[in-house]
Amino acid sequence: MTTITSVSTADVRFPTSASLDGSDAMNPDPDYSAAYVVLRTDAPDGHEGHAFAFTIGRGNDVQTAAIRMLEDHLVGREAEPLLDDMGEAWRLLVHDSQLRWLGPEKGIMHMAIGAVLNALWDLKAKRAGLPLWQLLSRMHPERIADLVDHRYLTDALTREEALDILRRAEPGRAAREQALLADGYPAYATSPGWLGYSDATLARLCREALDAGFPQIKLKVGADLEDDIRRLRIAREICGEGFPLAIDANQRWDVATAVEWVRALAPYDPAWVEEPTSPDDVLGHAAIARAIAPVPVATGEHLHNRVMVKQFLQAGAVQVLQIDATRVGGVNENIAHLLLAAKFGVPVCPHAGGVGLCEAVQHLAMFDYVAVSGTTEGRMIEYVDHLHEHFVTPAVVREGRYLAPTAPGAGTEMRAASLAAHRRPAPTGAPA
Amino acid sequence: MTTITSVSTADVRFPTSASLDGSDAMNPDPDYSAAYVVLRTDAPDGHEGHAFAFTIGRGNDVQTAAIRMLEDHLVGREAEPLLDDMGEAWRLLVHDSQLRWLGPEKGIMHMAIGAVLNALWDLKAKRAGLPLWQLLSRMHPERIADLVDHRYLTDALTREEALDILRRAEPGRAAREQALLADGYPAYATSPGWLGYSDATLARLCREALDAGFPQIKLKVGADLEDDIRRLRIAREICGEGFPLAIDANQRWDVATAVEWVRALAPYDPAWVEEPTSPDDVLGHAAIARAIAPVPVATGEHLHNRVMVKQFLQAGAVQVLQIDATRVGGVNENIAHLLLAAKFGVPVCPHAGGVGLCEAVQHLAMFDYVAVSGTTEGRMIEYVDHLHEHFVTPAVVREGRYLAPTAPGAGTEMRAASLAAHRRPAPTGAPA
Numbered sequence: 001m002t003t004i005t006s007v008s009t010a011d012v013r014f015p016t017s018a019s020l021d022g023s024d025a026m027n028p029d030p031d032y033s034a035a036y037v038v039l040r041t042d043a044p045d046g047h048e049g050h051a052f053a054f055t056i057g058r059g060n061d062v063q064t065a066a067i068r069m070l071e072d073h074l075v076g077r078e079a080e081p082l083l084d085d086m087g088e089a090w091r092l093l094v095h096d097s098q099l100r101w102l103g104p105e106k107g108i109m110h111m112a113i114g115a116v117l118n119a120l121w122d123l124k125a126k127r128a129g130l131p132l133w134q135l136l137s138r139m140h141p142e143r144i145a146d147l148v149d150h151r152y153l154t155d156a157l158t159r160e161e162a163l164d165i166l167r168r169a170e171p172g173r174a175a176r177e178q179a180l181l182a183d184g185y186p187a188y189a190t191s192p193g194w195l196g197y198s199d200a201t202l203a204r205l206c207r208e209a210l211d212a213g214f215p216q217i218k219l220k221v222g223a224d225l226e227d228d229i230r231r232l233r234i235a236r237e238i239c240g241e242g243f244p245l246a247i248d249a250n251q252r253w254d255v256a257t258a259v260e261w262v263r264a265l266a267p268y269d270p271a272w273v274e275e276p277t278s279p280d281d282v283l284g285h286a287a288i289a290r291a292i293a294p295v296p297v298a299t300g301e302h303l304h305n306r307v308m309v310k311q312f313l314q315a316g317a318v319q320v321l322q323i324d325a326t327r328v329g330g331v332n333e334n335i336a337h338l339l340l341a342a343k344f345g346v347p348v349c350p351h352a353g354g355v356g357l358c359e360a361v362q363h364l365a366m367f368d369y370v371a372v373s374g375t376t377e378g379r380m381i382e383y384v385d386h387l388h389e390h391f392v393t394p395a396v397v398r399e400g401r402y403l404a405p406t407a408p409g410a411g412t413e414m415r416a417a418s419l420a421a422h423r424r425p426a427p428t429g430a431p432a
Numbered sequence: 433m434t435t436i437t438s439v440s441t442a443d444v445r446f447p448t449s450a451s452l453d454g455s456d457a458m459n460p461d462p463d464y465s466a467a468y469v470v471l472r473t474d475a476p477d478g479h480e481g482h483a484f485a486f487t488i489g490r491g492n493d494v495q496t497a498a499i500r501m502l503e504d505h506l507v508g509r510e511a512e513p514l515l516d517d518m519g520e521a522w523r524l525l526v527h528d529s530q531l532r533w534l535g536p537e538k539g540i541m542h543m544a545i546g547a548v549l550n551a552l553w554d555l556k557a558k559r560a561g562l563p564l565w566q567l568l569s570r571m572h573p574e575r576i577a578d579l580v581d582h583r584y585l586t587d588a589l590t591r592e593e594a595l596d597i598l599r600r601a602e603p604g605r606a607a608r609e610q611a612l613l614a615d616g617y618p619a620y621a622t623s624p625g626w627l628g629y630s631d632a633t634l635a636r637l638c639r640e641a642l643d644a645g646f647p648q649i650k651l652k653v654g655a656d657l658e659d660d661i662r663r664l665r666i667a668r669e670i671c672g673e674g675f676p677l678a679i680d681a682n683q684r685w686d687v688a689t690a691v692e693w694v695r696a697l698a699p700y701d702p703a704w705v706e707e708p709t710s711p712d713d714v715l716g717h718a719a720i721a722r723a724i725a726p727v728p729v730a731t732g733e734h735l736h737n738r739v740m741v742k743q744f745l746q747a748g749a750v751q752v753l754q755i756d757a758t759r760v761g762g763v764n765e766n767i768a769h770l771l772l773a774a775k776f777g778v779p780v781c782p783h784a785g786g787v788g789l790c791e792a793v794q795h796l797a798m799f800d801y802v803a804v805s806g807t808t809e810g811r812m813i814e815y816v817d818h819l820h821e822h823f824v825t826p827a828v829v830r831e832g833r834y835l836a837p838t839a840p841g842a843g844t845e846m847r848a849a850s851l852a853a854h855r856r857p858a859p860t861g862a863p864a
Contacts, residue, residue, distance in 0.1 A: 107539015
């Protein structure tokens, strides 16, 4: 037995707003940031669990403080009972009856729980000597189902139904692992389409994305319809008829505006429309989806927990589910999302970009392929080509595909030099 | 013109878990707490704006830190442009493009915004020399509609529809103000029904609540069905046939369990069932409501913003809306909730208790009566008789009715001695 000896945090920020990387209709000037956590034990192997909650700047210190609230649940506790039963780790953190009031299961507190759970997953994978996707893909279906909190899900997905999905995928696991290691997983490119870029930059980046082999490009829309039409026309001309061009409104519209705006852009054949309105609006997304069909609605990066994902699927409000690695209660809750999506036959195309989101979420998509949905049909992981150099095992995309990571861990460990260069000094008197 | 000179915070906690006051199926040991904020200006009148976010213990320091994040938006700014246009104050705080990522509009960050907005409202009412309910009730309908962020609401309630509701209520305002000052507003009692109390305590407190003239009593349920049946039978015997006895499950059940459990308790004629499942589950509540009709579903204290309230009303998922004074984006967003409820013809029975929630929310219910719904029919405010002594102008209930507050302000100012006695020392180096 080994003991968890520390949960330390760092407020890490990158000044991305200076270049308008990441600019969209609701987030004009993000500074990509990480509320970073390192979990240490007294095990002689020296392995550490590294993870983070992604934020876009202000408030990253509050997010970091929320992670520190969880320290008392972990420090001094034996590591193995948690690492061996990560469902128990979820319950320990999510079911804190007092912290629960601050959500429940949403916002800063839930993202903090997700970061700590993901640090435990990173540690577990390092101890196993496997990349997270492979560790998860080799687990017994019963043990995978144990990771999920089935509370509030049973009207849409019972534990038995989850097990059925996992068992059906079991026979092909080994072959799909090999396929991933050989060919990787499809990616799509968002880098060309930030709203803050000039038309010339947009055109150049579209060409570069095509040349790099990406099977889809995404453009930000929603600030000004005339601009959107012009930009979409430029992209369509460069990419050609039939090439998948997705659009992303980042929650900008009300229901009626979303319908009108998407209809105005429909001549440019959008592959999907992403986040047309408030991420809380199940019924609104369902109404939009009905009105703009066959254009699919994509959403998920702001769906704050499995209860929201359940409802979006039940209501037909989402046709492409975009899970996010650090918005929800860690790997555990994202497995619930993958199982729900499989139950409803909806493809999962993870949200990424930011800082470290590509590194983290690729493991979940690859696990989905090997052990849940069993397919990459209609599926791809978002890719944005920046800030990867800060990670020990950066995500690698070649010819429009993520290479399957082979290094042990969850991919979420930042380089020590990057941490040192980009962490804000802790306020005097705060724990280091 | 005067300038906002400081936004100071305090982490205030009361050790209520020692007595099992406030114990329910999901919150076995709450320590009622307030992330407290005081807003000061350089105005010679010396008025301060006091407000808080209510929490139940652990994490109250993170909640307080989130409030401090908003300091930069306010300190050094002229007070009057905000106080004269509180819709602008909302936009300033809610539309911070970076902080938005931490919600959006939910959890710790949104509760922090609510606390700061409510402190501005307290200051505004003190400057006007009016209790908040009266200040709001005398505003022009157009100015009330300006307080609401109509974004994401227009598929259910347009600004014009909101104005129609407010204009229809205008002629009777003066008479209803007088009625309130003469007769107060109905209250109901939750104190008898905490889950941690013995049967004897339950019985004694039910008798006391009846004797005190309360028109309704509420019992916590959801931990054990046999216990619930026994406790409800005791309460029913004491209160008699036909007396309204509500039950509150505090999010304990899945959809199917909620339906079964409520059916098992139906012989005891519950006046409503409160929070049967996850507060995020619009579709789940709608399914429960259909299955247990005519027993009404009540919820709201954890509905994190107006988009959730909108959907609960659209889906028929709530028959009694329980607004909460400190869960959402302050007075502004609660006005949106009152207008939505009026549009859908659903009565509002505010959540209270905790510490300071009675003091705060009574103003919203009274404003609803005077200037929105125009009625107290089927409406009452929750009342729990503890911790009132810590407030400068405590809520007063006589013969089962809240007396209309007459002191200027929002009722949310704690006594200096209580603050001094119950605030946690700030961590070294943190701003005071």
